[in-house]
Every structure is written in structure tokens, then in C-alpha cells.
Amino acid sequence: MSTKGYAVVTGASAGMGALFAQRLARDGHDLALVARNGAALEALAARLRADTGRSVDVVAADLASEDGLRRVEDLLRGRGDVAMLVNNAGVGSMRPLLDSDAGELTRMIALNVTALTRLTHAALPGMVARGAGTIVNVSSIVAIATEMMNGVYGASKSYVLAFTQALQHELAGKGVRVQAVLPGVTATGFWDTLGHPLARLPADWIMDAGELVDAALAGLRRGEAVTIPGLHAPERWDAHEASRRALATLFGNARPAARYR
Ligand SMILES: NC(=O)c1ccc[n+]([C@@H]2O[C@H](COP(=O)([O-])OP(=O)(O)OC[C@H]3O[C@@H](n4cnc5c(N)ncnc54)[C@H](OP(=O)(O)O)[C@@H]3O)[C@@H](O)[C@H]2O)c1
Known part of the structure; x- marks a missing residue:
């Protein structure tokens, strides 16, 4: 059976990652599913093989650990056919920084920032050499609304957005897409993992996970660099980006501004 290419999905044992995996298998991709819970990955892999006939590999790995991360880097570097990487695995926190445990913050940065960076770095050389490939980086609206949740979580998702935008610039013309x-x-x-059940949030804020993933993939098909499924006024994002890019042209001055002298 012909394939649309090998896709590696992190955080595929649950939530959005499991749905990305399902949609990509239905769309004709062979897959590697990555997360810590090997039993959940095996169960999903069996279902996807039966439903779609695709080849589905399971990699049970803790991406916040050096050993787990290395194994997935090796997979990405070792295969010559990785068409897609979905960097979806992530953890959050609602706890104020002052009440947070330093170990928990370190693990959040290790997964949300370091693992996403190193997996992207491992996948890109092959994609650039073949002139084809797609990387989907799951950020969050807290990348913009940085005051909404734990500051390290918000900053980790701002990193994902900034890193993705910098890569889009660097990879222009190389045939590789980063969304x-x-x-x-x-x-x-x-x-629930955060200890902040959804029932505590306004019902009209909560998007169905299947709709979210379908919107993300629709954004990819539309060629969007940044997809914000819940933003109904896309011109507001365009204006924000235009303002940011215009501001970025104003910083190159040898002398401090008059107000600092
Ligand atoms: N849900 C939301 O409201 C929301 C909003 C904005 C952004 N996001 C982002 O969306 C992404 C997916 O979140 P979700 O809502 O689908 O969350 P979820 O249901 O909690 O799923 C998280 C996935 O990440 C995996 N994971 C967690 N720690 C890991 C580790 N150390 N190593 C490898 N895999 C790990 C989990 O699997 P194991 O436990 O098996 O490892 C699971 O498959 C995250 O990046 C999150 O920050 C979520």
C-alpha cells in the first residue's frame, strides 16, 4: 500500500496527540507513536492498524529524560523517510511560580522546550536534504496570553511560537514547512493532570479535541504558518504580526534613546 510518508507523533497516548495520529493514519501516513504509556500506545497502534491498514510503530519513551529523548532523536536521524513530525507532547501548570516546585518546572521546560527543540533539530537535516517535510509544533494561546497560566508554561509555549517563526524564516525556499x-x-x-478540572472553566471556552485537531490540519492544508483554531478574526493576528515585524525594524540604533540619556 503506498504511503504519504512516515509521521512521528509525540504525546500520542492520549488527547490531541492520539487524534493527530488517527487523522494522519486515515490520511495514509505510516506512523511512530511516542509517549511514556506504552500500553496506551500499543492499544492505539492496534486500533489504527486494524482501521487503516497502516504500519504503526510504538516508542515508549519519556521525552523529559535524556535516554528517552535520545531514542526518538535516533529514530528521526536514522530513517531516511520521515515526512512529518508532530511535536505535541506537553505538560502545563496553573500553579503560581512562587508555589511551584523547581523540579516540576525543570521537567516542564525539558519536555515543552528542550525535547521539542532537539526532535526538530534531529528531523530537519533529512527533510532539508530531501527538500520536503512538515513539522507541526503545538504551542498554545498562552504563548500570547502569557499571564493566563503558570509563567513557565506560558513562556515555554511562547518559545514554541518564536522558535517556529524563526525556523520558518530560516527554512524559506527549502521545501520544508513548519507550522x-x-x-x-x-x-x-x-x-485533570493539572488538577484543574475542565468543569471549573466556562463551557463556552472549551473546544472539542477532534475539532481542534481537524482545524489544525485544515490550517496546515491552507498553508498557514500559525494556526489559531479559536480565533474567529484572523485579521487581528495579521495586524499583530505586521506590528511586530514593523517594530523589529526600529531597534538597530548605536546610541540609547534620548529618554535614557
Ligand atoms: N488541552 C488544552 O486545553 C491545551 C491548550 C493549549 C495547548 N495544549 C497543548 O497541547 C498539547 C497536547 O496536550 P493535550 O491536551 O492533548 O494533553 P494530554 O491529554 O494531557 O496529553 C499529553 C500527551 O503528552 C504525553 N506526555 C506527557 N509527558 C510526557 C513525557 N515526559 N514524555 C513523553 N510524552 C509525554 C502524554 O503521554 P504519557 O503520559 O503517556 O507520557 C500524552 O500523550 C500539549 O503540548 C499542551 O501543552 C493543550
């Missing part, structure tokens, strides 16, 4: 997806509140187990 940032900024979900808002989405109905997954993420909120």
Missing part, C-alpha cells in the same frame, strides 16, 4: 498551532482550552485529560 505553529495555538490551541485554546481543549477537552482533554490535560486539565
